[in-house]
Amino acid sequence: MTTVRTLRIAAGVEALSLVALLVNLLTTHTPAVSSLVGPLHGTAYLVTIAATWPAPGARWLSVVPGVGGLLALRRLKGSHQAA
Template sequence: MTTVRTLRIAAGVEAFSLVALLANLLTTHTPAVSSLVGPLHGTAYLVVIAATWQVSDAAMPGARWAAAVPGVGGLLALRRLRSDGA
């Protein structure tokens, strides 16, 4: 699996898990959902940061910093990498 593909998957999981956590917070606030989705979100966040640092084109301005934004950093980094020609 390529690093960019890993970044795409992790970015999607990161964004989806953030939506799930916020939906849970705004509706039922079920502790089981938070216990399951919270660590998933944290792991996806760390994978996004690590994968962005592994991509050689991530040295482009802002891609690595964009990955550090919690929740949507993976999507921002992918957008930055795509606009830079990766």
């Protein structure tokens, strides 16, 4: 259950930080925002991959940049409800 909670948090941070990076890129392109949010996004991406690595059904979904954590979380919830 801790892995699912970790994945839920990391997937949310990954998706929100990607949105923040894209909004920054399309509007003001402030270097400070990129410097702060970029490493946060990368860390959330790596945590998402690490959290799903033990789950064979969701492992490769987590590698999709930006939304992979959400896809893996959806797959894990679906397989958890079916069991």
